[in-house]
Amino acid sequence: MYESYWQKKGDETTVVIPGWQFMSYFSDATRLCWFLEPEFAKQIVRLHNVVGNAVTENRHIVVGTGSTQLFQAALYALSPCAEAEPISVVSAAPYYSSYPLITDCLKSRLYKWAGDARSFSKNGPYIELVTSPNNPDGFARRSVVNGSEGILIHDLAYYWPQYTPISSRANYDLMLFTVSKSTGHAGMRIGWALVKDEDVARKMTKYIEINTIGVSKDSQVRAAKVLKVISDNIEGPNEGDSFFEFSYRVMAKRWKQLREAVQQSGLFSVSDFPPQLCMFLNRVFEPQPAFAWIKCEGDIEDCESFLRGKKILTRGGKHFGVSPKYVRISMLDRDKNYETFVRRLSTIRS
Amino acid sequence: MYESYWQKKGDETTVVIPGWQFMSYFSDATRLCWFLEPEFAKQIVRLHNVVGNAVTENRHIVVGTGSTQLFQAALYALSPCAEAEPISVVSAAPYYSSYPLITDCLKSRLYKWAGDARSFSKNGPYIELVTSPNNPDGFARRSVVNGSEGILIHDLAYYWPQYTPISSRANYDLMLFTVSKSTGHAGMRIGWALVKDEDVARKMTKYIEINTIGVSKDSQVRAAKVLKVISDNIEGPNEGDSFFEFSYRVMAKRWKQLREAVQQSGLFSVSDFPPQLCMFLNRVFEPQPAFAWIKCEGDIEDCESFLRGKKILTRGGKHFGVSPKYVRISMLDRDKNYETFVRRLSTIRS
Numbered sequence: 001m002y003e004s005y006w007q008k009k010g011d012e013t014t015v016v017i018p019g020w021q022f023m024s025y026f027s028d029a030t031r032l033c034w035f036l037e038p039e040f041a042k043q044i045v046r047l048h049n050v051v052g053n054a055v056t057e058n059r060h061i062v063v064g065t066g067s068t069q070l071f072q073a074a075l076y077a078l079s080p081c082a083e084a085e086p087i088s089v090v091s092a093a094p095y096y097s098s099y100p101l102i103t104d105c106l107k108s109r110l111y112k113w114a115g116d117a118r119s120f121s122k123n124g125p126y127i128e129l130v131t132s133p134n135n136p137d138g139f140a141r142r143s144v145v146n147g148s149e150g151i152l153i154h155d156l157a158y159y160w161p162q163y164t165p166i167s168s169r170a171n172y173d174l175m176l177f178t179v180s181k182s183t184g185h186a187g188m189r190i191g192w193a194l195v196k197d198e199d200v201a202r203k204m205t206k207y208i209e210i211n212t213i214g215v216s217k218d219s220q221v222r223a224a225k226v227l228k229v230i231s232d233n234i235e236g237p238n239e240g241d242s243f244f245e246f247s248y249r250v251m252a253k254r255w256k257q258l259r260e261a262v263q264q265s266g267l268f269s270v271s272d273f274p275p276q277l278c279m280f281l282n283r284v285f286e287p288q289p290a291f292a293w294i295k296c297e298g299d300i301e302d303c304e305s306f307l308r309g310k311k312i313l314t315r316g317g318k319h320f321g322v323s324p325k326y327v328r329i330s331m332l333d334r335d336k337n338y339e340t341f342v343r344r345l346s347t348i349r350s
Numbered sequence: 351m352y353e354s355y356w357q358k359k360g361d362e363t364t365v366v367i368p369g370w371q372f373m374s375y376f377s378d379a380t381r382l383c384w385f386l387e388p389e390f391a392k393q394i395v396r397l398h399n400v401v402g403n404a405v406t407e408n409r410h411i412v413v414g415t416g417s418t419q420l421f422q423a424a425l426y427a428l429s430p431c432a433e434a435e436p437i438s439v440v441s442a443a444p445y446y447s448s449y450p451l452i453t454d455c456l457k458s459r460l461y462k463w464a465g466d467a468r469s470f471s472k473n474g475p476y477i478e479l480v481t482s483p484n485n486p487d488g489f490a491r492r493s494v495v496n497g498s499e500g501i502l503i504h505d506l507a508y509y510w511p512q513y514t515p516i517s518s519r520a521n522y523d524l525m526l527f528t529v530s531k532s533t534g535h536a537g538m539r540i541g542w543a544l545v546k547d548e549d550v551a552r553k554m555t556k557y558i559e560i561n562t563i564g565v566s567k568d569s570q571v572r573a574a575k576v577l578k579v580i581s582d583n584i585e586g587p588n589e590g591d592s593f594f595e596f597s598y599r600v601m602a603k604r605w606k607q608l609r610e611a612v613q614q615s616g617l618f619s620v621s622d623f624p625p626q627l628c629m630f631l632n633r634v635f636e637p638q639p640a641f642a643w644i645k646c647e648g649d650i651e652d653c654e655s656f657l658r659g660k661k662i663l664t665r666g667g668k669h670f671g672v673s674p675k676y677v678r679i680s681m682l683d684r685d686k687n688y689e690t691f692v693r694r695l696s697t698i699r700s
Contacts, residue, residue: 002373003370003373007369009370010368011368013369014366016364017364017367018356018361018363019357019359019363019575019576020356022535023537025530025536027537065562065566066562068560105426105561106459106460107458109456184373185372185373186374186375186563187372187374187375187564187566188372189563189564190566210452210455211418211422211452211561212418212539213416213418213539214539215539216415216537216539216540217539217569218365218537218538218566222568
């Protein structure tokens, strides 16, 4: 979906890397996160300040091979070492379907997936994942467990103005971001964490050292360039041509098409979101999430199978810890695929 | 150390990546390893065929964020799912110091580090890591455990003609390689596995999907270019200018300097290696490993501390499962640092 914007920008975001550059494991040996490219760190801080979506002051930046790796680094860093039992990891359903898979992949004795945060009532320490806006349903979220020993990880992959009004600068202890959702460059496998506590940032860095001995320099260099072009264009004379204006407009158009298709069909429903003022775009709008979270109304129990029969590929609610009457569909596919999807959806009758 | 070769090659290995390219998670959805760039796969096969160091026929290629991630992917893929107890992971001492750290990092219930393969005698299945040439001591290796249920992982990071004579094409079930040791591009974080069994390759791919949702496209594209230039130069008219001729000569010079320094000092010893015919370089030579594995002779018990006092930073034998009389030193540092090291070493007296 974002491809056409970057095509239009032409050579502005092209990177050129000679064969003898970025050969070392190290980016800056004096930094806590020694494999973080300084220019990328600079552009991360700059973009957050330009957009106003996260506090960067007094934060350590840890770069990861996507935010997926950073999530694991956070689990490693936040798990108590001395405990006999693994710490519980929870998130309110519907939650990102990969969280349980990632958490339990290696059957760690440090942590284990404990399901829906809303039904979690165990005493003692726990880790709660707060994804806001949420994947899959797009709602803004806060922590829901009412325990005194909770440690929070905020996954803010979708807290960008094309998806949701930026109402304030997020100011949490551990925040995760990724280029795949902010700029569309999933193939780079680049994410970053803003971490308040130095010891936690150090342990996260240690995990990434053990797991992959750092993060691709080439992709960090390219990500730095992409972030720089976004900030340059926002601060430049053609503000209306900025990346977030472009992507906001595409998302607005797609959500309009989706709601029309849902109405035409009559078999499905999607949530309404309360409109809010976006401090960055300086306008009031309803969230327009990166995923559509669709409910099959009426008798259809297995919405994923039903839609597969109509040649629409989705992921069913069960993966997200809720009823199979729900499905998740990406709103970020290429134009042609998206058009096909809404056309097919709109013509489904009972 | 390899920087000057790549500088000399100039623009030949430069990559140019426009902002709109390689945005997707996918490289080739029809492949078993769906995040492997086809051009990189092609250049891997080509280079192995040109050098003659590994069989690529009937092998699946899995790309990883360095061979470190592939090692973990292999542990995940080879661990029996149904076992009550974690499978033992062993390697003959001295072994690569990161193996125990990586294996036990998350306290997995799937596998656990069980130390020196030579003293391993437990019944039942186990995983043995065979690093050949070995890190840290440079010797060619075979598996040493005499069990019937052993599963082998061959780490062949150093099986390239600048380090050791290529005597035959390695032909094992699971072989790991990495650009950091073959071409010197550690910052790319790119490794690859050649895997005979389809199911194992599939599970390794699954692990990398869960761990990092694939591998940086930018670095794969760059690695493909670097491998291509190496093969092109070997097959071209200026064979004497090839990467392996260059790196062979640098290593030969450095090992000569090292042996002279060791002799001048009289306090240390390094192993002699039996000379062998290299089928690729078509000459007989002694292995010239990427690390010097130095023993403090006489009364010095803690060689690492002793050398630290002489301003030489090393890693002590304990990390590799053996006596602190041994230390490991990289032979791949920049020219200037290497010269300083041998000068300092040569002047140490008791």
